[in-house]
Amino acid sequence: MKNQPDTILLGHGSGGKLSHDLITELFARHFDNDILRQQSDSAIIENPGSQMAFTTDSFVVDPIFFPGGDIGKLAIAGTVNDLAVSGAIPKYLSVGFIIEEGFAYKDLERIVITMAKEIKKAGVKIVTGDTKVVDRGKCDKVFINSSGIGILDKKNVHISSGSHIKAGDKIIINGSIGDHGMAVMAARNDLNISADILSDCACLHDLIQSALEASDQIRFMRDATRGGLGTVIAELAKGKDFGIHLHEDQLIISEGVRGMCELLGFDPIYVANEGKVVMLVAAEDAQSVLAALKKHKSGTNSTIIGEITNDHPGKAWIETQVGGKRIIEMLSGQQLPRIC
Amino acid sequence: MKNQPDTILLGHGSGGKLSHDLITELFARHFDNDILRQQSDSAIIENPGSQMAFTTDSFVVDPIFFPGGDIGKLAIAGTVNDLAVSGAIPKYLSVGFIIEEGFAYKDLERIVITMAKEIKKAGVKIVTGDTKVVDRGKCDKVFINSSGIGILDKKNVHISSGSHIKAGDKIIINGSIGDHGMAVMAARNDLNISADILSDCACLHDLIQSALEASDQIRFMRDATRGGLGTVIAELAKGKDFGIHLHEDQLIISEGVRGMCELLGFDPIYVANEGKVVMLVAAEDAQSVLAALKKHKSGTNSTIIGEITNDHPGKAWIETQVGGKRIIEMLSGQQLPRIC
Numbered sequence: 120m121k122n123q124p125d126t127i128l129l130g131h132g133s134g135g136k137l138s139h140d141l142i143t144e145l146f147a148r149h150f151d152n153d154i155l156r157q158q159s160d161s162a163i164i165e166n167p168g169s170q171m172a173f174t175t176d177s178f179v180v181d182p183i184f185f186p187g188g189d190i191g192k193l194a195i196a197g198t199v200n201d202l203a204v205s206g207a208i209p210k211y212l213s214v215g216f217i218i219e220e221g222f223a224y225k226d227l228e229r230i231v232i233t234m235a236k237e238i239k240k241a242g243v244k245i246v247t248g249d250t251k252v253v254d255r256g257k258c259d260k261v262f263i264n265s266s267g268i269g270i271l272d273k274k275n276v277h278i279s280s281g282s283h284i285k286a287g288d289k290i291i292i293n294g295s296i297g298d299h300g301m302a303v304m305a306a307r308n309d310l311n312i313s314a315d316i317l318s319d320c321a322c323l324h325d326l327i328q329s330a331l332e333a334s335d336q337i338r339f340m341r342d343a344t345r346g347g348l349g350t351v352i353a354e355l356a357k358g359k360d361f362g363i364h365l366h367e368d369q370l371i372i373s374e375g376v377r378g379m380c381e382l383l384g385f386d387p388i389y390v391a392n393e394g395k396v397v398m399l400v401a402a403e404d405a406q407s408v409l410a411a412l413k414k415h416k417s418g419t420n421s422t423i424i425g426e427i428t429n430d431h432p433g434k435a436w437i438e439t440q441v442g443g444k445r446i447i448e449m450l451s452g453q454q455l456p457r458i459c
Numbered sequence: 460m461k462n463q464p465d466t467i468l469l470g471h472g473s474g475g476k477l478s479h480d481l482i483t484e485l486f487a488r489h490f491d492n493d494i495l496r497q498q499s500d501s502a503i504i505e506n507p508g509s510q511m512a513f514t515t516d517s518f519v520v521d522p523i524f525f526p527g528g529d530i531g532k533l534a535i536a537g538t539v540n541d542l543a544v545s546g547a548i549p550k551y552l553s554v555g556f557i558i559e560e561g562f563a564y565k566d567l568e569r570i571v572i573t574m575a576k577e578i579k580k581a582g583v584k585i586v587t588g589d590t591k592v593v594d595r596g597k598c599d600k601v602f603i604n605s606s607g608i609g610i611l612d613k614k615n616v617h618i619s620s621g622s623h624i625k626a627g628d629k630i631i632i633n634g635s636i637g638d639h640g641m642a643v644m645a646a647r648n649d650l651n652i653s654a655d656i657l658s659d660c661a662c663l664h665d666l667i668q669s670a671l672e673a674s675d676q677i678r679f680m681r682d683a684t685r686g687g688l689g690t691v692i693a694e695l696a697k698g699k700d701f702g703i704h705l706h707e708d709q710l711i712i713s714e715g716v717r718g719m720c721e722l723l724g725f726d727p728i729y730v731a732n733e734g735k736v737v738m739l740v741a742a743e744d745a746q747s748v749l750a751a752l753k754k755h756k757s758g759t760n761s762t763i764i765g766e767i768t769n770d771h772p773g774k775a776w777i778e779t780q781v782g783g784k785r786i787i788e789m790l791s792g793q794q795l796p797r798i799c
Binding site: 129130132133134136139157160161163164165169172173174175176177178179181202204205207213214217246248249251252253254256257259262264266267268269271276279342344345346389449450451456457 | 501502504515517551587589591593607682788
């Protein structure tokens with residue numbers, strides 16, 4: 120960082136020499152690959168297959184550093200996971216930074232280094248990017264957009280729409296819920312809570328790949344991010360000719376997450392995760408998929424948490440531990456702002 | 460907008476019911492197409508050719524509405540143009556909104572409608588999107604990221620890198636410079652300047668396409684956005700074995716732009732454009748490309764403004780109207796913050 124001042128200046132977003140140096144000395148250095156090295160207006164990429172998945176996400180998490188991750192890890196994992204849950208193999212990412220004037224260069228560098236580590240793990244390349252700087256007080260430290268392209272095999276095209284879902288399909292999740300949301304909440308300066316909660320933020324491409332290898336009857340996948348498991352399930356049921364039945368006693372919620380949720384009045388099924396995928400699998404393949412997931416670091420606590428039913432079409436509900444039933448609806452207001 | 464409150468709430472970014480309604484009633488309604496309608500985590504798209512161009516840009520312009528356009532038009536045109544100058548045919552876009560809590564719904568709607576008009580003109584589809592809302596004072600009204608994918612014919616792959624540039628190539632620009640930057644500056648609340656300057660913000664895909672049809676010897680293209688014509692030229696010359704020679708008397712600068720630049724101390728060659736492409740064309744094809752450009756609404760004032768030389772390799776310079784020479788360097792600080 121020989122030419123870089125300690126903080127980001129408006130000039131870093133001007134397209135002039137400061138922008139150029141920032142790109143060369145920080146982004147291009149850490150994200151280096153043959154395509155990015157061209158530094159042209161668009162990345163030129165080989166056609167990655169007969170069908171593709173294309174996705175975008177902006178990240179505005181507050182705080183930008185939290186136990187278990189940071190905004191950079193979130194930006195890579197979020198986009199990699201959006202592609203992976205569509206049944207695609209993530210290949211190329213773009214990153215767009217919006218940075219507040221005065222943001223510490225070393226914090227930006229730390230985020231970029233995290234991102235560089237994550238893309239290596241995920242086997243993806245950042246091939247194009249953009250940096251804007253806004254005046255002090257006009258954004259909050261840094262926001263990151265990442266868009267991504269993945270290769271999609273024709274046999275997996277139905278996964279993102281869920282068009283093959285059938286009554287009897289089992290619902291699997293790869294571990295505990297609510298960790299990311301509560302880790303971020305605990306890290307907020309205005310809450311004086313000390314909880315040993317780590318965000319579950321992780322790239323799930325390899326976990327998902329091994330499930331796809333274990334079964335060709337994976338009917339649907341979605342990562343349970345903003346809005347949590349509850350929102351995925353409620354959205355999935357809406358307007359469909361099937362119902363969704365979850366078993367509360369099968370959900371894994373850590374003591375820390377449960378305690379914080381009680382304290383703050385949150386329902387853990389609506390709390391964001393950043394390393395959890397909800398999978399619907401044909402009943403006869405559920406055990407083999409479960410076994411495949413459990414072999415992975417991000418899947419050791421995978422569990423079957425429910426099933427698709429013919430009852431109550433269009434509705435999702437959870438059978439509580441005391442034997443009651445509770446409808447899972449979409450949240451009408453905010454749950455946790457700026458959780459990702 | 461039957462279910463929408465007058466202003467954007469934090470809950471619009473929660474992933475819950477408010478988010479869902481905003482997507483359905485605003486974004487999906489105006490951007491509607493077969494792919495977006497799936498509303499899955501990733502858009503599933505057909506492979507658009509053997510090679511692709513992929514690009515991203517974030518837009519943070521201040522003010523968001525200005526004479527000749529708004530942030531939405533900018534977001535579509537910017538990404539369409541980045542693809543087009545790579546020699547690609549723009550096909551699919553993503554859009555990511557970051558919205559400040561309290562932003563007027565009608566302003567968001569106005570921006571979305573502009574975007575919908577622009578994508579229709581450009582023949583592209585918005586296939587995937589994301590919305591985040593941040594608390595009041597943590598961003599400035601609205602920021603938009605747009606990423607895009609275009610089909611790239613193998614014969615145009617060299618255009619973005621400029622690897623075929625040769626001494627003698629002519630440099631063409633499709634009209635006056637500095638209009639966008641000065642239109643935005645004039646629109647800023649804190650400047651009490653009334654100038655009749657319109658931003659040149661426009662999608663250039665069809666203008667560029669007709670140039671590509673007129674000649675198979677287009678050697679390089681770039682849109683002269685942030686940092687203006689000067690930055691494009693300075694970046695292009697850097698480290699190359701050729702020099703770039705511009706003629707000041709060939710540059711078109713409107714009276715309004717010239718006046719504002721003098722008043723504010725800006726050099727118009729570094730002022731942002733949003734509808735100008737710099738083209739390098741083999742000398743023998745320069746006239747036919749010029750003729751093709753002039754037939755377009757966005758190209759009526761196209762001019763040859765310089766040429767590639769064997770002199771002064773790695774340098775760009777401009778011959779001034781009084782016969783002097785001035786080196787064009789990359790700007791070291793900021794020129795105009797938040798101009799796009």
